[in-house]
Amino acid sequence: MKIINLDHISSKPLIPEVKQAMIDAINNDYGNPSSQHRKGEQAAEALANARESVAGLLHANTPKEIVFTSGGTESVNHAIKGVAWANAEKGKHIITTNIEHNSVIRSCKRLKSQGFTITSVSVDNKGRVDPQDIAKAITDDTILVSVMHANNETGTLQPIEEIAKITREKKIIFHTDAVDSVGVMPFDVQKMGADLVSFAANTFYGPTGAGGLYIRRGTMIWPLLDGGVQEASKRGGTENLLGIIGMGVAADQARQHMNSRLVHLEKLKNKLVTELPNYIDEYIINTPLDHSLPNLVSVSVKYIEGESVMLMLDDEDIAVSTRSACATGSLRASHVLMSIGLDHADAQGTLVICYGVDNAEEDITKFLDALKNIVVTLRDISPLYNKTH
Amino acid sequence: MYSKTVMDHFRNPRNVGVIEDANGVGEVGNPLCGDMMTIYLKIKDDAIDDIKFQTFGCGSAIAVSSMLTEIAKGKPVSEAKNITNKDVANALEGLPKNKLHCSNLGADALQMAIKDYEARKEGKAPAEIKRKETHEHSPDGKCYCPYCDIEIQEEAPFCKACQSDLVEDHH
Numbered sequence A: 001m002k003i004i005n006l007d008h009i010s011s012k013p014l015i016p017e018v019k020q021a022m023i024d025a026i027n028n029d030y031g032n033p034s035s036q037h038r039k040g041e042q043a044a045e046a047l048a049n050a051r052e053s054v055a056g057l058l059h060a061n062t063p064k065e066i067v068f069t070s071g072g073t074e075s076v077n078h079a080i081k082g083v084a085w086a087n088a089e090k091g092k093h094i095i096t097t098n099i100e101h102n103s104v105i106r107s108c109k110r111l112k113s114q115g116f117t118i119t120s121v122s123v124d125n126k127g128r129v130d131p132q133d134i135a136k137a138i139t140d141d142t143i144l145v146s147v148m149h150a151n152n153e154t155g156t157l158q159p160i161e162e163i164a165k166i167t168r169e170k171k172i173i174f175h176t177d178a179v180d181s182v183g184v185m186p187f188d189v190q191k192m193g194a195d196l197v198s199f200a201a202n203t204f205y206g207p208t209g210a211g212g213l214y215i216r217r218g219t220m221i222w223p224l225l226d227g228g229v230q231e232a233s234k235r236g237g238t239e240n241l242l243g244i245i246g247m248g249v250a251a252d253q254a255r256q257h258m259n260s261r262l263v264h265l266e267k268l269k270n271k272l273v274t275e276l277p278n279y280i281d282e283y284i285i286n287t288p289l290d291h292s293l294p295n296l297v298s299v300s301v302k303y304i305e306g307e308s309v310m311l312m313l314d315d316e317d318i319a320v321s322t323r324s325a326c327a328t329g330s331l332r333a334s335h336v337l338m339s340i341g342l343d344h345a346d347a348q349g350t351l352v353i354c355y356g357v358d359n360a361e362e363d364i365t366k367f368l369d370a371l372k373n374i375v376v377t378l379r380d381i382s383p384l385y386n387k388t389h
Numbered sequence B: 001m002y003s004k005t006v007m008d009h010f011r012n013p014r015n016v017g018v019i020e021d022a023n024g025v026g027e028v029g030n031p032l033c034g035d036m037m038t039i040y041l042k043i044k045d046d047a048i049d050d051i052k053f054q055t056f057g058c059g060s061a062i063a064v065s066s067m068l069t070e071i072a073k074g075k076p077v078s079e080a081k082n083i084t085n086k087d088v089a090n091a092l093e094g095l096p097k098n099k100l101h102c103s104n105l106g107a108d109a110l111q112m113a114i115k116d117y118e119a120r121k122e123g124k125a126p127a128e129i130k131r132k133e134t135h136e137h138s139p140d141g142k143c144y145c146p147y148c149d150i151e152i153q154e155e156a157p158f159c160k161a162c163q164s165d166l167v168e169d170h171h
Helices: A016-028 A038-058 A072-086 A102-112 A131-137 A160-169 A241-279 A306-315 A335-339 A344-348 A361-381 A383-388 B004-011 B059-072 B085-091 B106-122
Strands: A066-069 A093-097 A117-121 A142-146 A173-177 A196-200 A211-215 A283-285 A296-301 A350-354 B024-030 B035-044 B047-056
Touching (some): A016 A038, A016 A241, A038 A066, A038 A241, A066 A072, A072 A102, A072 A142, A072 A173, A072 A196, A072 A211, A102 A117, A117 A131, A131 A160, A160 A173, A241 A283, A241 A361, A306 A350, A306 B059, A344 A350, A361 B047, A383 B035, A383 B047, B024 B106, B035 B059, B035 B106, B047 B059, B047 B106, B059 B085, B059 B106
Parallel strands (some): A093 A117, A093 A142, A142 A173
Antiparallel strands (some): A066 A211, A283 A296, A296 A350, B024 B035, B035 B047
């Protein structure tokens, strides 16, 4: 049975071009890119090609500004800890926001226990940070500002360009976690102005376990992984060549098909948002539609809990993600949904619907049909619904 | 993640609904904790003649409610008083470790409903029962982080290894 994947935020499929490139790479039996014999040189060439493709996707000045990593989490850890360690003599203050991914939050928390101070700036009810709040938080001790580009729970986009203008003027390093936007929508590092950009291959239909960190030339940063001289001494360890080759092809495909993909995603988004009221009532759309990712809609369905909805949709061969506390390991309400002012009960009923190039309009219709019945079933059981109706 | 029995009770919950002329009602949890459960009892001749539930919560919370009603239905009140959350979890062939506290409220709701029944019978206000939120120690007396399983050395509000908060902030 084919499962309709509306959980692209968790995992995107490999597109055929990426699969083929990775199969070819396996059959090629590459050597170690650091070896000087021919097998090594062939591997180094494949690595260089992938780096060029990825640099092209981000509009980097030179492929040298791309460091390959094991994915978004490593990139974020590298950016934050690497900058903190390298600049600790200059200052020990870091500014971030309260809607970041756990990789940012926990990297900062770790640094806090090592003597750094962290300021976490609030967002408005649309999940947007005010660049002036960042400016106000800057002190003489500030060495790093880290603000995510697109939020993974609501799809909200942050004003990265405006924040970059502030940090550049103050000569403070600026990192953006763009793991959910790079490859989905245009991302030009020259225009955006960030010094460090974290991204992941799976976001643009490449393999998991491969990602990268854009490091603008001249940025003071230490490696996260100490070891050999790979990645221009910025990341020790033999490169994940198969994954990186896949990422290179995925980057080329993303660049070539960016416009047609965006048209398709906007069509699905419009269909979902405009038809939803024909199927269910009493819900909240958490995604600011004019300022968000093209491929994600967050909906809080009142009086019911998200994990139950997710499990019932799974029975109908539809995969979605939920931000209900019940579905997380920590069982805590989402910090992002709390930050935009949702109450606990509404946060519990939150679904994240994230679609991609492999979805058709028909998939949205099937989802809405299934959702309608599930909402009726669960509201029928719910004491919250029955108290208010 | 869930056992077959949990999924069966989640997909086909037994005894869902409200008993309009219930003579014992118990309600536990609040949306802050993630789960809410209401148990309705119709007690006749000191035995549970009918039992129904309403639940706002995850798959495991719904399965717990359903299983509890099956266990309790038909039992004399004196026997039903001995039903514990652990009995319900065992009947469901276990629940994920992190769900044992939050969603396993069924027996608490039942005990509250029985107290409510007894209070009504005696014309008193229903007594409040306190939920146990005990922090479980392993048989060797040591404490382990429920998230990363690393031994916790001291009473700390969070696990230094994985940085998870360990203090319950539920109300």
